[in-house]
Amino acid sequence: MLIRRENPGDVEAVRAVAAAAFAPYEAARNPDRPDGLPVEVTLLDELRADPGWLPELSLVAPAPAPANAPGGGIAGHVVCTRAHIGSVPVLGLGPLAVHPAHHRRGVGSALVHAVLGAAEALGEPLVALLGDPAYYSRFGFEHSETYGVTAPDPKWGTYFQVRVFERPVPPPRGPFVYAKPFSRVDGG
Ligand SMILES: CC(C)(COP(=O)(O)OP(=O)(O)OC[C@H]1O[C@@H](n2cnc3c(N)ncnc32)[C@H](O)[C@@H]1OP(=O)(O)O)[C@@H](O)C(=O)NCCC(=O)NCCS
Numbered sequence: 001m002l003i004r005r006e007n008p009g010d011v012e013a014v015r016a017v018a019a020a021a022f023a024p025y026e027a028a029r030n031p032d033r034p035d036g037l038p039v040e041v042t043l044l045d046e047l048r049a050d051p052g053w054l055p056e057l058s059l060v061a062p063a064p065a066p067a068n069a070p071g072g073g074i075a076g077h078v079v080c081t082r083a084h085i086g087s088v089p090v091l092g093l094g095p096l097a098v099h100p101a102h103h104r105r106g107v108g109s110a111l112v113h114a115v116l117g118a119a120e121a122l123g124e125p126l127v128a129l130l131g132d133p134a135y136y137s138r139f140g141f142e143h144s145e146t147y148g149v150t151a152p153d154p155k156w157g158t159y160f161q162v163r164v165f166e167r168p169v170p171p172p173r174g175p176f177v178y179a180k181p182f183s184r185v186d187g188g
Contacts, residue, residue: 052179
């Protein structure tokens with residue numbers, strides 16, 4: 001599985017992957033508008049225009065098939081954006097999306113491993129996300145409260161998780177604040 005940084009030519013394909021991946025969620029949220037654009041696609045658009053966008057942490061998994069394959073040649077995408085705990089810069093992971101035509105082939109895992117490796121190599125202390133612990137625990141994510149990190153919304157409970165990197169200084173504790181566009185959705 002080859003993972004690389006997103007380049008400007010990937011933007012539309014990445015949107016298409018996110019639209020396809022999150023379509024079932026959007027249909028469940030808005031049964032009266034089942035073909036509506038998933039909120040995660042709008043979130044991606046807004047994150048790209050936000051100062052919290054980190055191009056070095058926007059990664060794609062090219063599809064193993066020709067460029068006219070589902071997803072426009074991109075099988076999956078992940079991004080981490082700038083977040084804060086107090087004044088300490090940390091990362092928020094998401095959206096993570098794999099085109100349904102490429103599910104369960106290790107694409108999502110490869111993307112998460114790659115972005116976590118890049119984050120650690122860049123010296124980041126911590127990555128947080130809102131997601132299913134049944135999926136994310138395999139990457140070392142734990143309930144954020146274990147590390148004294150408070151979710152933006154207390155209703156998220158164990159779904160708000162952090163991956164902490166071993167560093168000489170202890171990771172920051174306190175309320176987690178995502179890049180601004182996340183405040184309009186439930187954590188991506
Ligand atoms: C979640 C997602 C990224 C996984 O991508 P993927 O490439 O299929 O994942 P992988 O092939 O690396 O891993 C598949 C494994 O994860 C499991 N898995 C996928 N989604 C899961 C979930 N929500 N909860 C628990 N396990 C999950 C699969 O059952 C499979 O398990 P197995 O390896 O034991 O068979 C993909 O299903 C997706 O894009 N979903 C829609 C968007 C989404 O939910 N994004 C995450 C938001 S936090």
